[in-house]
Each structure stands twice: as structure tokens, then as C-alpha cells.
Amino acid sequence: MSREKKVHNYIERVSTPQQEENWKQIQARVQSSEIPVNFTTDTEVDSNRGDVVTLSRRKKIVISFATFFLLAATVLLTCLLLLDNKSNTRYCTVEDYTSELSNLTIKEYAQLNNKDILYFDWYNITENSSNIVFELIESKEIISISETMMDMETGYSVTLSFTDNKTEIDFFAIYDTVCISDANINNVNVKWGVGTFRSYVKFEYQGYKYYLEVDDTLEQDFLLNYVEQLLA
Numbered sequence: 001m002s003r004e005k006k007v008h009n010y011i012e013r014v015s016t017p018q019q020e021e022n023w024k025q026i027q028a029r030v031q032s033s034e035i036p037v038n039f040t041t042d043t044e045v046d047s048n049r050g051d052v053v054t055l056s057r058r059k060k061i062v063i064s065f066a067t068f069f070l071l072a073a074t075v076l077l078t079c080l081l082l083l084d085n086k087s088n089t090r091y092c093t094v095e096d097y098t099s100e101l102s103n104l105t106i107k108e109y110a111q112l113n114n115k116d117i118l119y120f121d122w123y124n125i126t127e128n129s130s131n132i133v134f135e136l137i138e139s140k141e142i143i144s145i146s147e148t149m150m151d152m153e154t155g156y157s158v159t160l161s162f163t164d165n166k167t168e169i170d171f172f173a174i175y176d177t178v179c180i181s182d183a184n185i186n187n188v189n190v191k192w193g194v195g196t197f198r199s200y201v202k203f204e205y206q207g208y209k210y211y212l213e214v215d216d217t218l219e220q221d222f223l224l225n226y227v228e229q230l231l232a
Contacts, residue, residue, distance in 0.1 A: 028108040102133040
């Protein structure tokens with residue numbers, strides 16, 4: 001005798017008329033369904049293969065597939081972002097650009113090109129000033145200007161350079177090595193450091209990277225005062 005038959009006989013013996021009616025309704029629903037259900041276990045039968053799969057196992061399979069696709073999507077998105085950032089960044093070496101002394105100041109360059117670039121407005125008071133313009137060989141695009149002026153209040157020679165935030169130039173690599181200390185000035189993250197004979201600062205602000213060099217070893221407060229002047 002099948003297990004279902006035994007269960008049915010037992011129900012007939014101990015159940016009330018209302019319970020028997022409920023049992024008949026359950027049997028009718030099962031017979032009309034596409035997937036037979038074994039009442040003795042919490043299982044479903046795959047009608048295509050005849051396999052018995054527990055509900056908990058089915059849930060685990062669904063969760064596993066969902067987790068896999070979520071992980072795959074995350075990895076793919078990360079790779080796309082990394083590729084996009086890499087494609088937007090250009091690294092320029094001495095083979096890519098020329099440099100020459102110029103009368104073009106950072107202030108004039110910013111005004112001519114309608115760019116919001118920071119600079120030291122010491123042009124009318126400094127005694128010494130010189131500018132080096134860096135230009136790509138193929139496109140003639142100006143990628144940086146290094147402007148050196150004497151700070152008449154301190155006597156220090158201060159060099160300010162800039163690039164856009166997608167351009168990296170080989171001769172600025174020293175800043176990555178020396179600028180190992182952090183500071184925050186007007187909510188701008190500033191990296192700074194002191195070398196053997198010079199002090200260095202670098203920071204990024206509104207789409208441009210700035211590189212500051214002072215021809216002496218300075219204390220932190222004195223050095224970062226130049227950044228405060230630029231951001232004022």
C-alpha cells in the first residue's frame with residue numbers, strides 16, 4: 001500500500017467531516033497542478049527530468065545564480081571604469097613635448113583661454129620672473145607652464161606649475177616621491193614634503209593639478225602659506 005493511501009486511510013479514521021473535505025480539496029488541487037507534490041516531504045518533482053528537488057535546494061540554486069551574476073556585473077563595471085580612467089589619462093614624456101622660455105604668464109594664458117587657473121599675482125612687485133612653456137610636439141597644445149618668481153617678502157624663489165587633471169608629465173614624478181605628508185586647506189587635500197634643498201607641494205583644484213616648488217627647506221606652516229594664498 002502506498003504511503004499516500006496510508007495517510008488517506010488514517011485521515012478518514014481520525015478526521016472530522018470538515019477536515020475530510022479539506023483533504024479532498026487539496027487532492028483536487030494537486031491533481032490539477034503541473035508539478036506533483038509529495039506530501040510526505042517538503043519537495044517538488046521536476047516534470048521534465050523526474051528529479052526530486054527540495055525547496056531549500058531550489059532556493060540555494062537561485063541565490064547562487066543571483067550572487068554569481070551580481071559579482072560578475074560588479075567586476076565588469078569596475079573594469080570598465082578602470083579602462084575609462086586609463087583612456088582619459090595621458091602620460092607625457094620628453095619625447096612628446098618641447099619646452100622653451102616664454103613671456104607668456106600663467107595669468108595671461110588663463111585669460112586668453114578663459115580658464116580658471118590659479119596663479120601668484122606678483123607680476124608688478126617681483127624683481128625676477130621667468131616662464132617655461134611646455135607644448136606637445138604633434139598638436140602644439142600647451143600642457144603646462146612653469147612660472148618662477150621671487151617672493152619679495154621672503155626672498156624665496158617660488159615656482160608654480162599646472163596641468164589639467166588628465167595630464168601627467170614625467171618631470172613631475174619627483175612630487176610623488178617627496179610629497180608624502182597630507183594637509184587640508186579650505187577643504188582641499190594637499191600633499192607636501194621637503195627634499196634635500198627644496199620644498200614641494202602638489203594639489204588638485206577644480207580640474208587642474210598644481211605643483212609648487214620653493215628653493216629652500218621650509219617648515220610646514222610657512223610652506224602651506226603659499227597654498228593658502230593661491231586658494232584665497
